[in-house]
Amino acid sequence: MRDFLQRLPKAELHLHIEGTLEPELMFRLAERNHIALPYADIDEVTEAYRFRHLQEFLDLYYQGMDVLRTPRDFHDLAMDYFVRARNEGVMHIDMHFDPQAHMQRGVPLASVMQGLLSAVRHAERTLDLSVGLIMAFLRDRPVAEAAALLEQARDYWPYLSAVGLDSAERGYPPGRFADVFARAGELGLARVAHAGEEGPAAYVREALDELGVERIDHGVQCMADEALVERLRREQTVLTVCPLSNVSLGIYAAVTEHPLPAMWEAGLNVTLSSDDPAYFGGGMLSNHLACAEAFGWGKSTFLSLGRSAISAGFMPEARRQTLLGRLAEQEGGSGT
Numbered sequence: 087m088r089d090f091l092q093r094l095p096k097a098e099l100h101l102h103i104e105g106t107l108e109p110e111l112m113f114r115l116a117e118r119n120h121i122a123l124p125y126a127d128i129d130e131v132t133e134a135y136r137f138r139h140l141q142e143f144l145d146l147y148y149q150g151m152d153v154l155r156t157p158r159d160f161h162d163l164a165m166d167y168f169v170r171a172r173n174e175g176v177m178h179i180d181m182h183f184d185p186q187a188h189m190q191r192g193v194p195l196a197s198v199m200q201g202l203l204s205a206v207r208h209a210e211r212t213l214d215l216s217v218g219l220i221m222a223f224l225r226d227r228p229v230a231e232a233a234a235l236l237e238q239a240r241d242y243w244p245y246l247s248a249v250g251l252d253s254a255e256r257g258y259p260p261g262r263f264a265d266v267f268a269r270a271g272e273l274g275l276a277r278v279a280h281a282g283e284e285g286p287a288a289y290v291r292e293a294l295d296e297l298g299v300e301r302i303d304h305g306v307q308c309m310a311d312e313a314l315v316e317r318l319r320r321e322q323t324v325l326t327v328c329p330l331s332n333v334s335l336g337i338y339a340a341v342t343e344h345p346l347p348a349m350w351e352a353g354l355n356v357t358l359s360s361d362d363p364a365y366f367g368g369g370m371l372s373n374h375l376a377c378a379e380a381f382g383w384g385k386s387t388f389l390s391l392g393r394s395a396i397s398a399g400f401m402p403e404a405r406r407q408t409l410l411g412r413l414a415e416q417e418g419g420s421g422t
């Protein structure tokens with residue numbers, strides 16, 4: 087199964103590039119930028135990565151990214167992950183990034199964009215990996231700041247696939263960002279939002295109705311609302327589900343407790359992603375393996391999930407056909 091899951095051409099639709107910062111790279115960048123870290127060594131970092139809820143993670147996530155200062159840092163961060171992901175059979179990534187988290191500590195938007203865009207170009211040329219860019223707004227920061235960021239990013243609009251909404255969820259209903267998302271829609275950008283991760287099912291509905299999103303990141307809390315499940319099933323809204331993330335943040339006690347099998351049974355359009363692999367115990371392959379082990383899913387289920395993700399990824403149509411073709415090759419050889 088491991089070989090099959092590794093070879094399976096995968097599209098990862100929910101990935102925060104800042105959440106791919108492995109402790110090794112954090113130490114390397116801290117040294118390069120002469121920054122003192124609050125950790126003595128890598129073991130201390132790993133020890134600190136025990137979270138009871140989303141906010142505890144976010145505190146360390148925003149702290150960790152302080153080592154990212156220059157375009158070269160962002161380039162190295164992204165390439166480091168792209169190489170790892172490619173070795174796990176990932177062929178496409180829709181990558182969230184959090185400009186406000188960098189700008190509020192004095193890193194210019196241009197540094198973030200130059201570094202990430204050069205890594206994306208390099209990966210597309212050398213790794214046979216396609217990448218979509220999702221510029222995320224921090225929902226626990228002022229709406230006006232998000233609106234200003236969208237305008238400030240004018241030079242980069244042609245390079246963006248979508249806007250997203252992330253950070254602390256409870257108490258920050260998505261509807262507050264309706265105008266910003268409407269503007270993004272006018273600009274021709276796709277829209278996605280985190281909703282129903284820790285927050286209530288009502289936030290999922292609100293993201294659909296007031297932000298016009300075409301995908302929901304996480305969305306697992308929808309299972310508490312039968313009518314919403316029925317709507318998500320009818321509309322086949324893509325949900326980017328991240329099982330190891332949900333367990334790491336204490337939303338479920340173990341992968342065996344995760345509602346993914348129930349979501350699948352309910353006919354929801356689920357896909358698998360890793361969210362913040364450096365913080366949550368592994369990337370795409372680990373997430374797939376955890377599901378295989380916990381749910382006993384066979385090859386045909388993973389082929390189907392993989393097809394859903396490729397079908398929904400922000401990539402050119404020709405690339406989509408290539409990846410669907412690669413998936414079909416695996417199907418032919420999978421014996422299912």
Ligand code: HPA
Nearest residue numbers: 102252253254280361362
């Ligand atoms: O899992 C997450 N949830 C919300 N915001 C985030 N920003 C990075 N990761 C996350």
Ligand SMILES: [Zn+2]
Nearest residue numbers: 252280303361
């Ligand atoms: Zn996320």
